Amino acid sequence: MRPPPAVAVVILTVREGALQALLINRGGGPDAGRWALPGGLLLDGEGLDAAASRVLVRETGVADVYLEQLYTFDAAPTAKATSSLLVSYFALVDAVRARLVSRETWQPGWFPLRALPEMAFENDAVIGYALRRLRAKLEYTNVVYSLMPEEFTLTELQRVYEVITDEQLDKRNFRRRVLSLAIVSPTSRRAARGAHRPAQLYQFSSRKPMEF
Amino acid sequence: MRPPPAVAVVILTVREGALQALLINRGGGPDAGRWALPGGLLLDGEGLDAAASRVLVRETGVADVYLEQLYTFDAAPTAKATSSLLVSYFALVDAVRARLVSRETWQPGWFPLRALPEMAFENDAVIGYALRRLRAKLEYTNVVYSLMPEEFTLTELQRVYEVITDEQLDKRNFRRRVLSLAIVSPTSRRAARGAHRPAQLYQFSSRKPMEF
């Protein structure tokens, strides 16, 4: 009897100034203390994208975010081989909107990519893969929309880029770039957030994945 | 009973001045005349890469060429659902080295991407995907090594680039680029191929996929 394929989703967010991934931990049993990517088996008649989306909604409550297939792995040869293939996805969510569930088993938690816990087999490789893909897409697409709230300042957007690329950006050059790419546009509102000049609020021109 | 996953391989070559894909055609039976990507079901205990490689060797006789996973599709809902998922790969082979088999059923043949025959369901999409990926990798990797013989002239290499990108390249700029990327290096031999000055022969510095 051949086991069904599984999907695993690398759910990334920017939180507390760091790029973080959502992992889940089986509370009890033999695997206690081992963290893993959220995922699940493909249901009967269910499509891959639908399965990935289902896992994402189950873990974070959010839908309509950036979700893209990454790579397909031979499933880890576990004792009880529950899956044959592992189809990985990655998703980008705004940490503010994501609401983690609290379960008895498979407690979820955010982990900075810098400080991932000991993880099940291929999971680190999958996360590394997602990070490379995200960094590549950052340069020429609008993917970050999925990490940002509806309105934001350009400085906030710049911080997110800096956290993802792990390098400092020049304020003027950054602004010129995102404005000339026309991926964001100013709104009519401004943000008064402290003892300084209020910042213009911007929004994404499009909150859909870009075409090619 | 859940059917096993399938692999399909987009095998590309440059032949007769055009980028061509290998397709196979069921000689008789109900699907007669329909062309499709070569592929096969995943064998018991077989890894994905191994399956793709097996298909490639079966069709062309060559191994050790560039072979990369592309994308995983939900399997086409055929009448007799023989597969659940379709994991696609693409491979680049030197047409000179490839030796197509001659079988009673599933006769293989090369088709210019410009003039693909009527094909089974998702197959055109898969080929389009492979082409986009190839063009992207062309710019910053050495993937073409897999389309070239051991030794070649820079003009021959340029022709291959031109066929893949479907645009004319400037001879001097092209040479500067490949030489400065250091993906090729001159050999000690030259090619006397006609009534003109012999050309320097080059080889790839590395005939392995590049790391990142």
Add this chain to the structure above:
DNA sequence: CCAAAAGTGTTTTCCGTACACCCATGC
């Protein structure tokens, strides 16, 4: 009036592109 972040232009550097002539060979 001071601290804090917002906002704004110019100069320099580097890379991609365009472009034309001489060279070595076979016949």
Add this chain to the structure above:
DNA sequence: GCATGGGTGTACGGAAAACACTTTTGG
């Protein structure tokens, strides 16, 4: 000697990178 493809350098333009000061607000 002529036809054929091989081989080479330079000038220009646009994009990316470096860089510092003024503005607006809250307290």
